[in-house]
Amino acid sequence: xxxxxxxxxxxxxxxxxxxxxxxxxxxxxxxxxxxxxxxxxxxxxxxxxxxxxxxxxxxxxxxxxxxxxxxxxxxxxxxxxxxxxxxxxxxxxxxxxxxxxxxxxxxxxxxxxxxxxxxxxxxxxxxxxxxxxxxxxxxxxxxxxxxxxxxxxxxxxxxxxx
Numbered sequence: 707x708x709x710x711x712x713x714x715x716x717x718x719x720x721x722x723x724x725x726x727x728x729x730x731x732x733x734x735x736x737x738x739x740x741x742x743x744x745x746x747x748x749x750x751x752x753x754x755x756x757x758x759x760x761x762x763x764x765x766x767x768x769x770x771x772x773x774x775x776x777x778x779x780x781x782x783x784x785x786x787x788x789x790x791x792x793x794x795x796x797x798x799x800x801x802x803x804x805x806x807x808x809x810x811x812x813x814x815x816x817x818x819x820x821x822x823x824x825x826x827x828x829x830x831x832x833x834x835x836x837x838x839x840x841x842x843x844x845x846x847x848x849x850x851x852x853x854x855x856x857x858x859x860x861x862x863x864x865x866x867x868x
Contacts, residue, residue: 739773739787740773740774740775740776740784740787740788741773741775741776741784741787741788741791742775742776743775743776743777743779743782743784743788743791743793744793745777745779745781745782745793746781746782746793746794746795746796746797747795748781748794748795748796748836751835752794752795752835752836753781753795755794755795755835755836755863755864755865756780756781756794756795756836756838756864757780757781758863758864759794759836759838759859759860759863759864760780760781760783760794761863762858762859762862762863763783763792763856763859764855764856764859766785766855767785767786767790767852767855767856768785768786768789768790768846768849768851768852768855770785770786770789770790771785771786772784772785773785773786773787773788775791781793781794781795782794785852788843789842789843789845789846790840790841790842790843790846790852791840791841792838792839792840792856793838793839794836794837794838794839794864795836795837796830796837796838796839797837798837799818799820799830799837799839801818801820802818802830802832807819809832810829810850810853812850812853812854812856812857813853813854813857813858813861814857814861815831815834815853815856815857815860815861816831816832816833817829817830817831817832817840817850817853818830818831818832822841824844825841825843825844826841826842826843826844826845826846826847827841827842827846827847828840828841828842829841829842829850829853831860831864833866833867833868834860834864834865834866834867835864835865835866835867836864838856838860838864840852840853840856
């Protein structure tokens with residue numbers, strides 16, 4: 707008695723399974739390099755300003771290439787796999803009510819400075835129609851250089867509130 711089972715079927719099924727596994731790992735690998743960034747929920751007018759800013763953002767900041775964010779949104783951006791993260795349309799930080807709050811100016815854009823425990827600083831624009839927040843990892847604990855790269859796009863797309 708002979709079996710007429712096709713010889714190629716088990717091999718094809720295994721190849722298909724292997725291909726699906728490789729594809730799944732590739733997708734998982736891509737999303738692993740994209741930082742998880744909470745998406746702000748600004749009012750419509752601020753969201754429109756943030757979408758305009760998204761179109762102006764540079765491909766590199768402080769020499770780091772732009773990466774995606776998870777979830778993808780026009781209100782968020784990252785460079786260097788999350789070393790530098792921007793969120794547009796964030797709520798006004800409570801710290802802005804503190805008369806002792808520290809600020810820096812980077813090429814005509816004012817940013818409130820907040821140190822973060824065990825990480826780099828967070829900066830939030832002041833006197834703009836939408837608040838733009840930039841967080842830096844600890845490599846930038848004493849460096850506002852990334853803000854210089856972001857100043858021109860912010861000036862162009864996010865109008866002053868003064």
